Structures are given as structure tokens and as C-alpha cells.
Amino acid sequence: MTVLLEVSGLVRRFGGLVAVNGLSFTVGSSEILGLIGPNGSGKTTALNLLSGALKPDAGDIRLRGRPVAGLSPDRIARLGVARTFQLVRVLPSLDARENVLAGLAFRADPLWGEAADREVSHLLQRVGLGGRGHQRSAELTYIDQKRLELARALALAPKLLLLDEWLAGLNPSELQDGIGLIQSLRREGLSIVLVEHVMDAIRTLCDRCIVMNAGSVLAEGAPDAVLSDPQVVHAYLGDPDA
């Protein structure tokens, strides 16, 4: 398995708080890496650093060997990193088609015109929004907005997809659909970093897991092994004596 993403010694401070402290890991191609940990452990900050929304104070991020740390988010997006947001962010005044088109039109090999229209329909179909393209995205349900956000991310034709609690808040049947969709993406060769609290999804989907605590890696390994690690249990649930 070739290495797609290589992160080493990543540091990000907010004033006195060190949100990410010496984070290092790799993601292989077609791999799903779970990023888990208690609230405030730095998972979302890590995603923001990977996607360029934040600039690291120290450390190195390489995408297929190319250093990308500190590049602007749009450059990183054009290099093939797409993301969704913890609190869903669709473009409210645009309809669903235009939301997806926004992902197609500005990537490294942009699509526009008829080819783009076809791809928009295809992507909407794929996330289960077929035929809903002309609905204003602000009027979609929460779940459909999540689907739309994923379609927009996929429109970038990314090599690496960052999903920030994309499965949170889905009902059991939606969750099954969502897990199936993510698995099909991996089969197509996409690498995924998954920040998630839904443990079933982590067990089913992830090849490996990184448990973060206080900004650095607490444990790393296969989901089942990691989740039964006493240190990890301690970090999540606290000291049993307390």
C-alpha cells in the first residue's frame, strides 16, 4: 500500500492552549483512518490543519510526498483534499445542483457546461438526491444537506476525503446507507480520514484508528484493539476510582 498522506510533528496553539501537539500519522491509498478521542482532544483542529483552514505552528504535512502544510485551503483543495464540516455547511442561496457544481468548477481539472451538468446529476444520484437538484439547499432536511455536502466534496474528485462526524445524527437505516456509501468510495481508491463518535461505524469502516487525547496520539491500531485499550477507556470515561 502506497502512502498518500504523511503527517509528522504537527503543532497548533490557540493562545496558551496547545490544541494539536506533535501529531504524526500516515494514511495509505484506499485506506480509511478513524480519528477518535474525547471532545476537545484536537480532532477537528487536526482536520482543519489538513485542509488548510488553519495553518500549523510547526510540523510537516505531505500529500503524495509534496509538502502542503501552510498552503491556502483552495490550493490544498485543488491538490485533491476535500472535506465536510462538523456542522453541515451547504450554500443556502444556491440550489442543490449549484452546490455540487461549486465543487466541479474550480478543481484542478475544472468541469463546466454540459459535462459538468452530467457529472452533477451523477453525483446527486450517488448520494441519494437524484431528482432533487432544483431544490434550494437551505430547504433540504438536515440529512439531505449532509448528503449534498458529501456530493460537493466528491465533486472535487479528491484523493483524500476528510469527513467530520458525517455519520452523526443519522437514524439506523440512514446509517447503513451512509456506511455503504463510504465503503463504495474506498473501493474506488479514495482515502478517507474519518472523525467519528459512532463506534459501530468505526468498527465497520476503519482499517486503522488513531485515538487522540490532549492534542497528541494516545493509541493507534485496529479499531477493536484500540477501543479495548485500557488507556483509551480511561481517556474517554475518566478514572474509575474518581
Place this chain on the structure above:
Amino acid sequence: MKGVPLALVVAAMGALALVPFLGTGYHLALAIGILNNLVLATAWALFSGPTRYVSLATAAFFGIGSYAAAGLGEALPWPVLLAVALVLGAAMALVVGLSTLRLSGIYFVIFTFGLSELIRQLVTWWEVNVSRSVGRYIFLDVTQEGIFWQLFGLAALVFLVGWLIGRSRLGLALRVVGDDELVARHCGINVTGAKLLLFAVSAAFMTLAGAIMAPRWTYLDPSIAFNPVISFQALIMALLGGAGRLWGPLLGVVPLTLLFEVLGANFPNAFSILLGLVFMAIVYAVPNGIAGWFEGAWPRAVRLLPQKAVR
């Protein structure tokens, strides 16, 4: 609904085009005023509408165009001069934009206002100390009708360019940026680049308007060319009409130009007071502009039917 804006623009431009043939000299002067304001307000909204940066630099670009015409008008053939003015305005917009588009809302407003005042002060100082006279006389061989048709062409060009931008990837980029700048960046949009390009296009039109209008005053001084009222009028007209749409400012320009004409003619002393009151009335009563009000009312009336049918 889709055809309404186009019909509106075509009708307005068509009506204006008749003025030189049917109207008197006074009507022609009024039509020139409308066209000038139309170019300035539409160009202003071209940038400020989608980006929501409130620019008060209209007077700066307009004044630069006027002074380019006054200073170089006799040395250069007119088309070359217009090209020079265009390049000057766009180049200055790029420099200003590069250094200021990082600034958040309020600072940008104040910066652009300060910039216009700074340029005015510097030009005044230059004229007094180097040219040895505050004002200049402009003797260019351009008739009122010549000015009218140039402005008419420029206004048509603003609409054409605005329409093309709206259909282009740049247009989509701006709508995405207007909705959510962070998402725009994560879609691969070079946000700063898009804003900069638009600022330069908008400034180029303002500069051209200044150059074309310059021969209209036979006497030009910095307080005319860089008059801050130019910035305010463009702003208020675009806001009244609706800055979010290409055809919005038109709805503000025509009534306000006529209103200011009437007020200026009948109450020259109270003009400033009335201008201020009109301004405040617009801010309080029509915050989304006439176009916004119109578009809001229209779908509310029509929407109920098809949506019920779908469900």
C-alpha cells in the same frame, strides 16, 4: 420572471437612446446624468453586491479618469486616452485591492473613503505647488451628444460584462463566496483572486466614466473630480435599486437621479439635508432594495402553486 430583468434593461436603454433625437438639450443633459450614474452604480454593485465590501472609492477612480482626460486629453488621441484611463484605474484597483481585501468590512469602508480623500489632497497639493493652479480648463472637441453616446456604449458594456460574469465560473465563484467564504476556499476557489479581478473590472468602468465625463465640465478641480458625493450617490442608488442583481441599480438610478435633479433645482440650499434624508429613508425602509422587495414579493405570490402540486 427570467425575462423581466432583460426586458427592463432593454426598455430603459431603448428609452434613453431616443433622447438625443426627441429631447431638448436639457433632456440630453439629464440623460447624461442618468447614464453616468447608471455606469457608476452598476459598476459599484458589480463588486460590492456579491462581495459585500462597501466601497467608497468610486470618487477616487472617477477622479483619476477625469484627471487623465484633463491632463492627457490634448496629447493623446481619444481612444488611446480611454485605454490609458482604463489601464490606470484597473492597475490602481489591483494595488489597492491586493493591500486591502484582507481587511474586514468596516476597515475596508474607511480605507476606501480615506484613499479618495488622500488622492484628492495629493492632487490638490500637486496642482497648487507644481502646476501652480488649483483648477484646469479642458478644451476638448467633444459635443454633448458625443458624451451621451460614449456613456451609452459604456453602460451597455457594463451590462454585457456583468451578464457574462454572471454566466461564467467567476459568477458562480462570487455567489459561493457570498454564501460561505470558507466553503468557497475548500471548493478550490481562489477567493482573493476572484475579488481582486472583480474590483479591477468595477474600477475600470468607473475610471472610464470619469474620463468620458471630464470634457463636460470645461473647468475641473480636485473638489469636482474627487467629490465624495460621487461615491455616496453611487452607493445609495445601487442600494435603493438592489446591489445583489445586475439590473438592480437601474431601479435606483433613474428615480434618484431625477429626484436629485428636482431637489437641486428647487432647493439648492437644502440639497444636502434632503440627500441625507433620502439616504436614511432608504436604509430604514428598503434595506434590500427595490429589486429585493420585488423578488421577495413575486415568488411569495407564485410559489404556493407548483410546490403543492409536487407534494
Place this chain on the structure above:
Amino acid sequence: MLILDIVLGGLILGGMYALVASGLTLQYGVARIMNLAYGEVLVAAAFASYLLVTAAALSPLFGLVFILPAGFLASSLIYRVLLVPLVRRAKTREALEVDSILATFGLLFVVQGLAFVLFGGQYYSYSYLSVPVTIAGSTVPANRLLAFAVAAVLAVGIYAALMRTRTGTAIRAVAVDPASARLVGIDVQRVAGFAFALGGGLCAAGGVLVSMFLTFNAAMGVVFTMKALVVVIMGGVGNLMGALVAGLLLGLVETSVARLVDPGLTLAATFGLFLLVLLVKPTGLFGRAGR
């Protein structure tokens, strides 16, 4: 002594700017209202002072006793009538800033227009205490010294009140974080209104003091607004100490340019300095980075 002349003249001018700007920083930093009609209030106070001195033969210092509270009340009224509706309708802070700019911009034209109708475009001044005083070999008119002294007393008084009193603490809390201030039981809108009115009072006081030694006309408000803005932004928005220091600095820069380069370029120097500060440090020389 050129240097001493510049320093003394610069400090006196800067003291006025500091006082005027501290009013604006209260309005913008606490009430979040960018009041573009600020300078018009100052000019109105200057005209009021002129009328009291010439028509009623009152001393400007005595006039201050009336005009400062009048500025307070007028600003309070402006806040309640014109600005509270905007505060209510604004969804975000940015929206309020833009709305307040536009509304006070209209107000600027109205007040300026009224001043033109009442007083015309010509320059006004009156003579008060125009006797020379010599300080360490440099000659200064007594009216300027007195104006500076009054400005200093007012500035120190406001600063102490903000630091020592309950209301002052509430004002500072709202300036830092309105949302959190609300959580600890501060009536944000009332405090904001009070700060806006207080700023207006300081502005009126500045107008009276300026009228003691400068000629003024109906069109000068914008210049004062711009200068106050320059000082506020240089000092860091909502930062009273910053405004005081930056005001003195601007006075020194202007006096230096006027004496050493060309008096015709002082306004250009002001704007140049302003643009420079905005570009290099948009949060102000004394402001905290990242708000």
C-alpha cells in the same frame, strides 16, 4: 527652538485629538456603532460655543457646562431613535456596522446641510484668551494651553471613571465581549446607549475646546471624523488608553509635517498615516491581535 515648538504644538493639538477620539472609541468600541456623523456633532458644539460667546458673552468654559450635557442628551436621543431599530434588526455584528455606517452617513448630510443653511460656508472664530504665554522659550497662546488642560482633566476623569466605577467596568466588559457581558447580568443595550451618549458628550466638549483656538466652518465635520477614526484605529478599537496615546502621536506627526515639510500636506499626512496603520496593523498599534 523649532523642536520644542513642534513638540509643544503637537502635544496640544494631539491632546484635542485624543479627547475627541476617546469619544468615538466609546461609541464604536462599546456600542458597535460606526458614527460617521461624529464630526458633525463636534462642529455643532463649536457653533453653539460661538453663539454663547458672541451673543451671550459667556466664557467658553462656562459654555462647556451646558454644551457637554447637551451633546450627551443629543447623542442619547440619536441612539434611541435612529440606532436602536438598526441594532434590533441586525443579524450579525457586520450587518450592524454596515447599517450604522449608512444611517449615520445620511445623518452626516442632514446635519451638515443644516449647518450650511444656518451659518453658510464661511469660516468662524472668536477671540478668547489670545495672549501669548512663554514656556521654556517657546511661545504658546493661553487659550491653547487652557484647552489642553481641560482636555487632559476630562480624559483623565473618563479614564478613572472607566477603571474605578461599576458602570465603567460594565462598559469595559461590553467592549470586550457583549455576549459574555450579557451572561453576567449586564444590560448590554443600556450600557451601549450610555457609552454612545458619553462619547457624544466628549465629542461636544472637544468641539467647544477646539473652537477656542481654531477657525471652523460647516464643512469641517468630515475632517474631524476622519482624524478621530485614524486615532481610534491606531489606538485599537475600544481601547481608551490607546486612543489617548495615538491622539498625541497624530498631533505630533501633523505638527511636524506642517512645520518641516509643507502645511498643505498635513491632511494628506493624516490619511497616509491612517492607511499605513490599517495595512500594517489593522487591529491597531495597541489593540490585541485577533478579536
